[in-house]
Amino acid sequence: MNVIRSKQGSAKNPAYMDFADPGVWKSILDARRVFLFLDLDGTLVEIAPTPSAVDLSAEGRRSLAELTTTPGILVAVVSGRRIEEIQNFLRLSGIFYVGLHGLETLTPQGERICHPVDQEVIDALQSLLEKFNRSISGVPGIFFEDKGMTLSLHFRLAKKEKASEVVKEFVRTVATFRERGVPLEVLQGREVVEVKPTGMHKGKAVAYLLGRYGKGALPIYMGDDVTDEAAFQSLGQGGMAILVTEIPRATAATYYLRNPEEVHEFLKSLIHWRGKTT
Ligand SMILES: [Mg+2]
Numbered sequence: 001m002n003v004i005r006s007k008q009g010s011a012k013n014p015a016y017m018d019f020a021d022p023g024v025w026k027s028i029l030d031a032r033r034v035f036l037f038l039d040l041d042g043t044l045v046e047i048a049p050t051p052s053a054v055d056l057s058a059e060g061r062r063s064l065a066e067l068t069t070t071p072g073i074l075v076a077v078v079s080g081r082r083i084e085e086i087q088n089f090l091r092l093s094g095i096f097y098v099g100l101h102g103l104e105t106l107t108p109q110g111e112r113i114c115h116p117v118d119q120e121v122i123d124a125l126q127s128l129l130e131k132f133n134r135s136i137s138g139v140p141g142i143f144f145e146d147k148g149m150t151l152s153l154h155f156r157l158a159k160k161e162k163a164s165e166v167v168k169e170f171v172r173t174v175a176t177f178r179e180r181g182v183p184l185e186v187l188q189g190r191e192v193v194e195v196k197p198t199g200m201h202k203g204k205a206v207a208y209l210l211g212r213y214g215k216g217a218l219p220i221y222m223g224d225d226v227t228d229e230a231a232f233q234s235l236g237q238g239g240m241a242i243l244v245t246e247i248p249r250a251t252a253a254t255y256y257l258r259n260p261e262e263v264h265e266f267l268k269s270l271i272h273w274r275g276k277t278t
Helices: 024-028 058-069 083-090 120-138 160-179 202-213 226-234 259-278
Strands: 033-037 073-080 096-101 102-106 112-114 142-144 149-152 184-189 190-195 217-223 238-244 255-257
Touching: 024 217, 024 259, 033 202, 033 259, 058 073, 058 259, 073 202, 073 217, 083 096, 083 102, 083 259, 102 202, 112 238, 120 142, 120 149, 120 160, 120 184, 120 190, 149 160, 160 190, 184 226, 202 217, 202 226, 217 226, 226 238, 238 259, 255 259
Parallel strands: 033 073, 033 217, 073 096, 217 238, 238 255
Antiparallel strands: 096 102, 102 112, 142 149, 149 190, 184 190
C-alpha cells in the first residue's frame, strides 16, 4: 500500500519558532525576496467539522491582503482543496493558488497549469465513490468530497469505530485498483483520507513554483499535515519550514508554531519586518 508518511530518515523534532526573538528574522531580512507558501486548513484556519465550515477573522483577512502588497514577498496558498474553493474563501488577488495537492495551479497573472491525469484514474475514483457512497449511506458523520481528480472521505464527525472500519475497507479497495496498475495513492490526513493520482504532491508543486518564479527567493512553507512534509523537504537547506502543531512531532520542518492564531501573528511580524526593509 502506497501511503505517504514523512520520511523518518530526515525527521526530527522541530524547535519552537520564537518569532519575538529578532535572531529568527535575520535570514528573512537578508533575503532579497521571500516566497511564502501557506497551507490552508489547520494552518491559516482551524480545522472545522466540515470543509465548508472553516472561518477566517476579519483581522486575518486584512493581514493576508496586506501581505500580498508587501514588496519583496510572493505568496502561494497550497491546499488539497480545489482552486475555486480556496479563491472563493480567501478572495485574494496577486497570489498563486495551488489546488488538489499541486494537480492544478493558478498564477497571479491568471495562467492555469494543470497536471495531466489519466482517464483510468478518473474512472477508478468514480467507481470508488459509487461503491462507498452506497456503503456509507445512513452512517452519520462520514461523507465524500468529490473533487474530480481526487476524492476525500471525511469522518471527523463519525463514531471512531465505524469510521475506522469504513476507512480500512476504503484503503483496501484502493489497493485493489493499484494492484491492477491504476496509479493511485492514499493520503492519510487529519480525520480525512484522500485518494489522488500518483506523481504529484505539494513538494513538487512548491519546487516548480520556486524554480519558475522564485529564483533567489527565500522559501518559507507553513503547514500542519502529513501532506505538507513533502513540501518541507522540497525547500532544501536554505528554506524555512514551519510545522503547525500543538504537540511537536518528528517532521522535516525545522520549526513549529502551535496553531493558526500563531501563524497569523507570525505573518503580521513578517509584514512588519519586511516592510522596514523597503
Ligand atoms: Mg492542512
